[in-house]
Structures are given as C-alpha cells and as structure tokens.
Amino acid sequence: MTGSRMTARGVVLASALFAALVPEYAGAQTQQQPTGVICGISAPTSGTICNGTLCGYPAAKQICANVCNAQTAHMCTASEAVLNAQNLTVSAVEGQTAWMAAGLVFCRNVPFNLFVDDCGTGLGTGRTSSSPNDNGPVFHGGSSDGSIDSAVGTAPCNTSFPILCCH
Numbered sequence: 521m522t523g524s525r526m527t528a529r530g531v532v533l534a535s536a537l538f539a540a541l542v543p544e545y546a547g548a549q550t551q552q553q554p555t556g557v558i559c560g561i562s563a564p565t566s567g568t569i570c571n572g573t574l575c576g577y578p579a580a581k582q583i584c585a586n587v588c589n590a591q592t593a594h595m596c597t598a599s600e601a602v603l604n605a606q607n608l609t610v611s612a613v614e615g616q617t618a619w620m621a622a623g624l625v626f627c628r629n630v631p632f633n634l635f636v637d638d639c640g641t642g643l644g645t646g647r648t649s650s651s652p653n654d655n656g657p658v659f660h661g662g663s664s665d666g667s668i669d670s671a672v673g674t675a676p677c678n679t680s681f682p683i684l685c686c687h
Contacts, residue, residue, distance in 0.1 A: 556600035559588035566650040567639030567677025576647045584685035596686035598622045601659040605670035613661030618684035622657040639677035652678045
C-alpha cells in the first residue's frame with residue numbers, strides 16, 4: 521500500500537486476512553452448522569431413556585456423549601434434525617427412525633386422540649414414559665444424496681428406536 525491507495529496485492533492480502541479472521545464470510549452462501557451436526561445414533565431404547573440410575577434428558581445426554589465420544593454431544597432437537605436434513609448431513613441415520621427432543625406438549629383430539637410430550641410422565645419429565653398412550657418426536661432419516669427426503673413425526677413411547685445424537 522502506498523499512501524491511501526491499495527494495490528491489487530494489498531487487496532488480495534486484506535481479503536485473505538479477513539477470510540481467516542471471519543471464516544463465515546469466506547465460503548459460498550450456504551448455511552453454516554457450527555453445532556447440531558448429527559454425530560451418531562445409540563442402541564434402540566423405548567421412550568423411557570435411562571443410563572445407569574439416571575433417566576430422562578440427562579441420560580440421553582450421557583448416552584450421546586458416549587456414542588459420539590464428545591462431551592458436547594446431546595439428543596438432537598427437532599430444529600437440529602431439520603437443519604441436517606436441509607444440508608443432507610443425515611448419513612448416520614440414513615433410512616432409519618430415531619428419537620429426538622422437541623421440548624413441546626400438544627394434544628389433538630380430531631380425527632384421533634394424540635398426545636405428544638417428549639415421552640414424559642408430567643411437566644418437566646421428558647423421556648421418562650414408555651406408555652403407548654404417550655407419543656414422542658422422531659426423525660426419519662432420508663438419503664444423504666437427497667433422493668429420499670427426511671421427515672419428522674411421532675411414535676408411541678413404547679416403541680424402540682435409537683437416540684439421534686448431535687454435537
């Protein structure tokens with residue numbers, strides 16, 4: 521650089537430095553996924569998730585930390601699962617159904633009775649019920665090439681599926 525003018529070489533160096541310091545501006549216009557990437561699935565379990573004496577959401581976290589060999593791993597949320605479907609990063613669950621966390625409770629009486637609550641036995645007790653009357657959210661993994669779309673849904677809590685793990 522000379523004075524207040526920037527040479528072509530200075531522009532290239534400045535651009536490279538900016539890209540190194542602010543990596544989200546360096547690539548193509550794609551959705552970044554710093555967290556929430558699917559890292560694996562557990563062994564099948566019913567809606568009641570236990571690991572030793574620990575049950576519920578904390579047990580799901582421990583199981584996922586072991587599956588993914590990362591303390592930041594956890595049971596994927598619905599938003600993380602959908603983001604992975606958009607980015608086609610579903611190879612760990614391709615063609616399978618797995619439990620995920622939605623953190624919601626809803627009841628629908630028409631056209632059929634459906635109660636969805638993360639397989640809980642009461643307020644704040646997610647993943648502690650295996651009752652066929654309770655339902656929990658599941659992720660149906662599509663194909664990594666996008667030829668089969670992924671989807672979210674619900675399943676009775678007495679059904680066995682693996683836990684969808686993210687980190």
